[in-house]
Amino acid sequence: MHLNVETLALINGGEALVLSLMLWFGTRSGSNHAVQGLRLRATALLIEAFGDFILASDFKLSPLTVLLAGNTFNLTAQVLTIVALRMVLQRKLRWREAIALGVAAWLVVTYLATVHPDYRLRVLGGSIFLLGMAMLNVTALWEGRRQHDARAQHLLLWAYLLAIALVVWRNVSLWLLAMPPQGIGTPTTVNLVYVLLLGMQPLMASVGFLLLYNEILQRELHDLARIDPLTGVTNRLGLLEASDVLLARARSKKEPIGVLLIDADHFKSINDRFGHDDGDRVLLELVYNIRRMLRAGDLVGRVGGEEFLVLSPSVKEADLLALAERIRNAVERTPFHIAGQAYALTVSIGAAIADPSEPDMMGARRRADAALYEAKRAGRNCVMISGG
Incomplete structure (x- = not known):
């Protein structure tokens, strides 16, 4: 040719x-x-x-x-x-x-x-x-x-x-x-x-x-594997990866990371009384109230059930407690409407500070979990921080 x-x-x-x-x-x-x-x-x-x-x-x-x-x-x-x-x-x-x-x-x-x-x-x-x-x-x-x-x-x-x-x-x-x-x-x-x-x-x-x-x-597949399908926040895998990234960044800046473990009080009674569909809507409203209290660099993820984790970089203990109180107060003051009825929801929050010298975030997570347990024992709807 x-x-x-x-x-x-x-x-x-x-x-x-x-x-x-x-x-x-x-x-x-x-x-x-x-x-x-x-x-x-x-x-x-x-x-x-x-x-x-x-x-x-x-x-x-x-x-x-x-x-x-x-x-x-x-x-x-x-x-x-x-x-x-x-x-x-x-x-x-x-x-x-x-x-x-x-x-x-x-x-x-x-x-x-x-x-x-x-x-x-x-x-x-x-x-x-x-x-x-x-x-x-x-x-x-x-x-x-x-x-x-x-x-x-x-x-x-x-x-x-x-x-x-x-x-x-x-x-x-x-x-x-x-x-x-x-x-x-x-x-x-x-x-x-x-x-x-x-x-x-x-x-x-x-x-x-x-x-x-x-x-x-x-x-998209990567993101889907790291996003909770119900609430749209980070899931366990995403939290684990984000924790490593935040801790590496904290080491370079020599700044602590605040950890909040948030649990909805008596949530099982909502599911038992109104059903899981209404319970899911309550969780979505709860996530909305948590998110609107956070800074741009903060991260919220779902640990499981009605339990959520917040990672807040570069905060001191007083600032972390203030953030936890804002979240607790926002949830308490929000009327949750279920089946045409107004329902009051509260949360218990355990707080801990992760030092940048720690090898990983698991120690701070355990301390926040222990503080959450103390908040439950103290009557719920309150914030407790780990002593170290």
């Missing part, structure tokens, strides 16, 4: 079509934003394939038809890809900016092809807007580049940076030529290399999209 622009465009179109089908049928599970983003990217690839097929039919169609239809398809694909990537990454979609850049590029290219024909100016004008569209992708990827699990974002970032470099190289090459070509279909070295490398970009970007999708699924 003779290698020319039409042949390369046909190959690129077939590749984009296959990638579109792979993305569409390979994304049946996962979070809605990730699936919707990949489906939108698959649609963009399908539209891009039509643009490539039009370029491959350059010898059958008029140059103006190839220009107008090809740019319409390709610019539409670019706009959809911008929105798709931001959808997957859960960034601001910026679809208005993407559409505005796409429409402006189409108008400039059309004007410089029909009203004031100039191929080099046409390529330059369209490239300026294409660079703006590429930068919308780059900025979306740049935000999360420092995450430890952002390898796919780095791959996509390089793909779009290479696409920017390709556009810049094409323009520089055209302006250096004494006799520039009059269209993308002209069989010149610049056009051949440009179409060839441009055809590789969808493959790189699609692989990046799939890897990004896989990373998102892995992250």
